[in-house]
Amino acid sequence: MEIYEVVIIGAGPAGISAALQLKRYGIDTALLERSDVGGLLRNANLVENYPAFPQGISGPELVQRLVEHLQYADVKVTRTEVRAVSYQAGIFQISTTTGDFQASVLVIATGTKPKEFTEILVPEDLRQQVHYEVYPLISVSGKQIAIVGAGDAAFDYALNLSRQNQVVILNRGNQISCLPLLWQRAAASPNITYHPNTRLVQIEELPACRISLECTSPDGSELIEVDYLIGAFGREPQLDFIPPSWPEIATELEKQGMLYWIGDVRNGLYRQTAIAAGDGILAAMKIFQYLKETSE
Ligand SMILES: Cc1cc2nc3c(=O)[nH]c(=O)nc-3n(C[C@H](O)[C@H](O)[C@H](O)COP(=O)(O)OP(=O)(O)OC[C@H]3O[C@@H](n4cnc5c(N)ncnc54)[C@H](O)[C@@H]3O)c2cc1C
Numbered sequence: 001m002e003i004y005e006v007v008i009i010g011a012g013p014a015g016i017s018a019a020l021q022l023k024r025y026g027i028d029t030a031l032l033e034r035s036d037v038g039g040l041l042r043n044a045n046l047v048e049n050y051p052a053f054p055q056g057i058s059g060p061e062l063v064q065r066l067v068e069h070l071q072y073a074d075v076k077v078t079r080t081e082v083r084a085v086s087y088q089a090g091i092f093q094i095s096t097t098t099g100d101f102q103a104s105v106l107v108i109a110t111g112t113k114p115k116e117f118t119e120i121l122v123p124e125d126l127r128q129q130v131h132y133e134v135y136p137l138i139s140v141s142g143k144q145i146a147i148v149g150a151g152d153a154a155f156d157y158a159l160n161l162s163r164q165n166q167v168v169i170l171n172r173g174n175q176i177s178c179l180p181l182l183w184q185r186a187a188a189s190p191n192i193t194y195h196p197n198t199r200l201v202q203i204e205e206l207p208a209c210r211i212s213l214e215c216t217s218p219d220g221s222e223l224i225e226v227d228y229l230i231g232a233f234g235r236e237p238q239l240d241f242i243p244p245s246w247p248e249i250a251t252e253l254e255k256q257g258m259l260y261w262i263g264d265v266r267n268g269l270y271r272q273t274a275i276a277a278g279d280g281i282l283a284a285m286k287i288f289q290y291l292k293e294t295s296e
Helices: 013-025 039-043 059-072 152-161 180-188 246-256 273-295
Strands: 002-009 029-033 077-079 082-088 091-096 099-108 112-114 144-148 166-170 192-195 199-206 210-217 220-226 228-231 235-237 259-261
Touching: 002 013, 002 091, 013 029, 013 039, 013 059, 013 273, 029 099, 039 059, 039 152, 082 246, 099 273, 144 152, 144 220, 152 166, 152 180, 166 220, 180 192, 210 228, 246 259, 259 273
Parallel strands: 002 029, 002 099, 029 077, 099 259, 144 166, 144 228, 166 192
Antiparallel strands: 082 091, 091 099, 112 235, 199 210, 210 220
């Protein structure tokens, strides 16, 4: 059992910002992350709205700066996945794949998880070719990639992958819900094809790790062959480790200053890096006040 004043779950921009600020106060904190540091930001093609980068910065480059900042500030990230949390008598218990943690204050910065394909069956053998983020495919080149979706993520993924691949965007409707500038850039790319009113109805495995996508549109049915398929049609808060009885006590613990939700996990439609970072700093400042008052 490892015991800390504060445990933060998730090392995306929100959790990292909270950990850096808590370090400045000298508060004993564990920052737990199940994957690589940086969270969803690893997928961003070009971040143009994070202050201090006038020409924009790619998601992976911004993540690299966050990693350097953690190293410089000597903030350790523990690689582990949180499986369950519970609360009893002023202490949070955090069960992870590598052991248990205890803390007086818990910060949940777990971001979002993708909505997955439910209307079609994804064969088990195709798990390596079907993704919901662009990060695992960032170094592939010369491939054909289909992206299902019509929002910011779908077009951002397409722009990112189209530098080295041919990309087709499948939108089952005819409304585009991304930023106009993303649509304009995609429309100008010779490597991106956009198919409106096109519904994916079946996936089949082909030889040589290829995939056949059966799609329907008002013009009939067509087969599209690709190497990879990406689903980019929405995300929801990542709360898999929260027990069903949790919400009843959560509000009270939040009021008392013992529990914090920061970043995308709580921000609904307003999911942006600077907001997540601001949430993290604010939570850390409140935690400092809370720990000061309770120790007096
Ligand atoms: C394609 C794309 C482009 C984007 N472009 C921009 C942009 O231009 N500008 C901008 O401001 N924002 C952009 N964003 C949004 C930005 O990436 C997010 O707002 C930001 O990453 C949210 O940070 P977060 O820390 O709240 O959550 P996340 O970044 O999602 O981090 C959550 C972390 O928690 C970890 N975690 C989850 N569950 C557990 C668990 N049980 N145990 C341990 N760890 C766990 C995850 O592995 C993850 O690392 C973009 C996002 C995408 C997908």
